[in-house]
Amino acid sequence: MELDLGGILDHFEQHGWARLGKVMPDETVAALSARADDLMLGRVVYPGMFFQMDSATGRHEDAPLGQGWQGPSLGYRKLEKLELDPLFREWIRNPLYEQIARRRIAGAVALYRCILFNKAAAGGSDIPWHQDGGKLWGLSEEPHLQLWTALDDAPLDGGCLEVLSGSHHWGLATPLGGVVPADRVEEKQADAHALALPAVAGESILVHNMVWHKSRRTLTGRRRLGLSICFMSASTRCLRKKRAPRQFFPAFAATHAS
């Protein structure tokens, strides 16, 4: 498939998101999806992988913190450090993503995170308006490039991604980053202006870290898995002080041209 990357990246720059279309082959969708189940059910195990169980209430703020894997369940909300797994690693480094990363990031490229957002068939939970950055992320530079891919169909009533187009131009809503405070959401009438981005399994969407985005519970009775990959310059340093600074997974080495 020939993509007009120039046009896509212009759209990303202007609106804070852009559709790549269905770029993940069906067999990769199936393999990653099956591997996600294996990880949640404990059939494939990597020490150091991060898990967060979903809340029982459908409110994301009720999801338990710091408990990690709690036994076999398809009810996890987040799985992180998927770069530990060879199937996910291969997808992270696919040639299209490399091309995009090199157009946006000079020199060597590192992975900030590769994370699955799961909404289990029972519905999962809402994710409120938020930004991916700020002090919460604890980095020397703010990353801006994320690629979100549907591993299941994510229709309008099935927990699709929603964005506030153009909001990345406003920078961080708070120095801390993360959830956008209710008064800012109100001020910008974000819910009235939310743009839903339904996607079929295998579709990737570029998401600027600063664009306000959210997703609701799925009402379809089917699971909705979304895979989010955030790239950044390999020169970015972890600023955390309480524990040893994080070392980031090298995604793409520098080339002579970069």
Ligand SMILES: O=C(O)CCC(=O)C(=O)O
């Ligand atoms: O997949 C989702 O539902 C939300 C994704 C998200 O919040 C993120 O990528 O930061």
